[in-house]
C-alpha cells in the first residue's frame with residue numbers, strides 16, 4: 001500500500017525512544033497557529049511511497065537505530081490511517097518498534113472508523129499524543145480543530161489498547177501558558193495510568209521563513225519564543241494537576 005510522504009529523517013532524536021527513522025507524512029486537517037511544518041499541509045504535495053519501499057530504506061539505517069525504531073509524524077499520519085496500519089504491521093513483523101506522533105484528529109467512535117483505530121493500535125507500540133490545548137474553545141481558535149477528538153482518542157488508547165502513551169504539549173504565551181489551563185491538562189491526564197511520559201515543549205518561531213517562502217501569513221507574528229525554564233515551570237503546574245487527580249482531590253480550577 002502506498003501513502004503520501006513529505007520527507008524522511010533517518011536519525012531523529014526527539015521523536016520517540018532511541019534514535020528514530022522518522023517518516024513525515026503529507027496532509028494535515030489542522031492549522032495550528034504555531035505550526036512549524038506548513039509545507040506538510042497538502043496531501044497531494046507528498047511523494048507516493050509504498051510501505052515496502054520505506055521499510056527497505058529503513059533497513060539501510062537499522063544498524064544505527066538499534067534502540068529506536070520507526071516513527072510516523074507529519075502533517076497528520078491519521079489522515080492516512082490505512083497506510084500507517086499497513087506500514088506498522090509490516091514493521092512489527094520485522095521487530096521494529098513503532099511510534100505514532102499525532103494530535104488524535106479524525107478519531108471517531110463511529111463503528112467503521114473505530115475498527116480502523118483498533119487495528120492501528122494493535123500494531124503501535126507508542127503513541128505520542130499532542131494535546132494542543134485543554135480548553136475546547138481555545139483549542140478551536142488555536143488549531144481550527146475539535147478537542148473532543150483528541151480527548152476521546154486518549155480515552156480509547158488508555159482504556160482499550162496496550163499502547164504506551166506519551167503526552168506532548170507546546171507552551172505558547174497567551175494560549176497554553178496559563179496556570180489554570182496547565183493545571184486542567186494535568187488533572188485530565190491524571191486519570192490515566194498508562195501515560196509513560198510528558199514532554200512540555202517551548203514554542204519557537206523558527207518557521208517564520210517557511211511561511212514567507214510559501215507566501216503565507218505567519219499567525220503568531222511578534223509572539224515571543226518560550227524558554228526551557230518556562231517549560232520546566234509549566235511542567236510543575238501540570239504535575240500538580242496530575243497529583244490532585246491521582247489523590248482524588250477536587251480540581252482547583
Ligand code: SF4
Nearest residue numbers: 028030031032035075
Ligand atoms: S497538527 Fe502538526 S502539522 Fe498539523 S497544523 Fe498542527 S502543528 Fe502543523
